[in-house]
Amino acid sequence: HSLFFSTNGGGKKKQNFSFCSSEMFAVYLDSLIQSEYSGAIVVEVEQDTKTLYFRDGRLVFASSTQIDDRLGEICYRANLINMDAFANSTVQVNNQIKFGQVLLKDRLMTHIGLSQALKLQVSEIARSLFLHKDVYFELVHGQKPFTEVLFLRGDRQVVMNAAAYGVLYKNFVERLLPETAIYMTDDEDEGSQFPPATFYGDII
Numbered sequence: 029h030s031l032f033f034s035t036n037g038g039g040k041k042k043q044n045f046s047f048c049s050s051e052m053f054a055v056y057l058d059s060l061i062q063s064e065y066s067g068a069i070v071v072e073v074e075q076d077t078k079t080l081y082f083r084d085g086r087l088v089f090a091s092s093t094q095i096d097d098r099l100g101e102i103c104y105r106a107n108l109i110n111m112d113a114f115a116n117s118t119v120q121v122n123n124q125i126k127f128g129q130v131l132l133k134d135r136l137m138t139h140i141g142l143s144q145a146l147k148l149q150v151s152e153i154a155r156s157l158f159l160h161k162d163v164y165f166e167l168v169h170g171q172k173p174f175t176e177v178l179f180l181r182g183d184r185q186v187v188m189n190a191a192a193y194g195v196l197y198k199n200f201v202e203r204l205l206p207e208t209a210i211y212m213t214d215d216e217d218e219g220s221q222f223p224p225a226t227f228y229g230d231i232i
Contacts, residue, residue: 045164053163054191061085068171072164081173087183089173090153099127146177158194
């Protein structure tokens with residue numbers, strides 16, 4: 029690993045974290061899968077912490093302290109639940125009751141549906157790790173998640189897809205014109221014409 033990574037990256041990053049480029053991080057994750065690693069890899073992303081969990085080389089879960097990565101937010105963005113269900117379920121969550129348990133209890137989602145939602149959450153958290161130039165991380169051997177998901181089509185592909193998305197995203201950002209501003213628009217603006225190198229002019 030010393031061939032790939034540096035430690036004590038400085039700045040505001042934790043001193044016990046190693047760091048490397050996001051491209052090399054993809055290679056490193058693949059090596060963990062190939063070596064049948066069991067444990068967690070904790071990644072520091074700005075002010076948040078995101079964790080990927082592996083068991084015998086399989087990606088089995090992911091967690092994040094970022095609000096946008098919570099299961100409820102992901103389900104709502106993916107139109108798996110409506111706003112009323114999202115709001116009513118959120119107020120029932122506490123230290124003992126998880127959002128997924130509420131979805132099952134209120135029959136808002138089946139066990140199969142919840143499994144699919146959790147896999148979507150893992151995929152989105154993994155993808156978010158590759159949106160920055162550098163990745164700061166540490167290994168925690170043997171650490172286990174509170175639950176696991178099974179990717180029938182291969183968890184390795186989840187990691188590779190996440191890395192590929194990161195490459196596309198960073199290439200897109202690099203092509204943005206210096207004067208380009210990124211902002212939210214209303215649906216009524218969709219008919220407007222936008223030049224290349226904007227989110228409307230380019231599709232990731």
